[in-house]
Amino acid sequence: DTGVSQDPRHKITKRGQNVTFRCDPISEHNRLYWYRQTLGQGPEFLTYFQNEAQLEKSRLLSDRFSAERPKGSFSTLEIQRTEQGDSAMYLCASRPDQGYNTEAFFGQGTRLTVV
Amino acid sequence: ILNVEQSPQSLHVQEGDSTNFTCSFPSSNFYALHWYRWETAKSPEALFVMTLNGDEKKKGRISATLNTKEGYSYLYIKGSQPEDSATYLCAFEDYNNNDMRFGAGTRLTVKP
Numbered sequence: 001d002t003g004v005s006q007d008p009r010h011k012i013t014k015r016g017q018n019v020t021f022r023c024d025p026i027s028e029h030n031r032l033y034w035y036r037q038t039l040g041q042g043p044e045f046l047t048y049f050q051n052e053a054q055l056e057k058s059r060l061l062s063d064r065f066s067a068e069r070p071k072g073s074f075s076t077l078e079i080q081r082t083e084q085g086d087s088a089m090y091l092c093a094s095r096p097d098q099g100y101n102t103e104a105f106f107g108q109g110t111r112l113t114v115v
Numbered sequence: 116i117l118n119v120e121q122s123p124q125s126l127h128v129q130e131g132d133s134t135n136f137t138c139s140f141p142s143s144n145f146y147a148l149h150w151y152r153w154e155t156a157k158s159p160e161a162l163f164v165m166t167l168n169g170d171e172k173k174k175g176r177i178s179a180t181l182n183t184k185e186g187y188s189y190l191y192i193k194g195s196q197p198e199d200s201a202t203y204l205c206a207f208e209d210y211n212n213n214d215m216r217f218g219a220g221t222r223l224t225v226k227p
Contacts (some may be wrong), residue, residue, distance in 0.1 A: 004158070042204055042217035043120075043159070090158070093215075101147060103161035104215065106184050110129065 002026060006092050006107035013082055013114055019111045020078045025094030033074050034067055035091040043091055049075060050097065059106065082114045119207045121218035128195050129226050136221040138205030142186035146208040149215060150179055150190055153212045154201040162190075162203075195225040 005024040005045075013019050014037035025032050030051050046065065048056045051072035069075040079086055088112050093104040120139045128134050140148060151161040163172045168183040176193045192199055202222045206215040 040219070042219040045214055045216055048214045056212055064184050097143065101164045103164050106158040108158050
């Protein structure tokens with residue numbers, strides 16, 4: 001399977017714990033996005049990488065959230081000191097860097113539940 | 116702050132009905148407009164990426180139009196089928212940032 005892969009698919013954690021999610025984009029896709037989606041809402045932009053460079057980060061992202069893409073391939077999203085409001089679906093998407101008319105390919109997401 | 120708005124929020128139609136949704140987006144700094152279909156328990160899947168004012172795209176029974184000057188796009192589904200039931204998302208790309216900002220989506224339910 002050469003699609004976007006996210007791990008884990010589901011995560012239940014206690015409030016205050018740290019969690020880390022992984023995204024493996026389609027090979028050779030330069031651009032990588034993280035989104036958060038809650039019930040009844042569309043995907044909410046979190047951050048964007050072009051290769052290993054984090055080019056944009058949402059102002060909505062608190063300092064408890066951090067993302068990395070160390071070698072321009074896979075990416076991790078870490079949430080420190082989780083809160084119940086962090087419960088959501090976390091989506092990753094990748095795109096090739098071939099201009100402006102390229103579609104994004106999404107993973108199946110990681111569903112986080114903070115109890 | 117970029118606002119991408121979609122209407123209606125949800126829609127229930129009978130099999131065979133034709134339907135359409137609206138996506139409104141900022142008319143300045145336009146770069147591209149995306150449409151995605153998101154079925155339950157699956158990943159969002161791209162339908163169209165539109166870049167030129169007046170553009171029309173078609174994929175089977177689904178088509179889309181784009182008006183960048185007034186900031187809207189329409190998605191049309193002709194002869195809806197139960198398998199069309201999904202959430203339809205649009206996403207706006209800003210010229211300066213190249214990220215994608217999504218609307219809240221239109222949830223379509225097609226009844227047999």
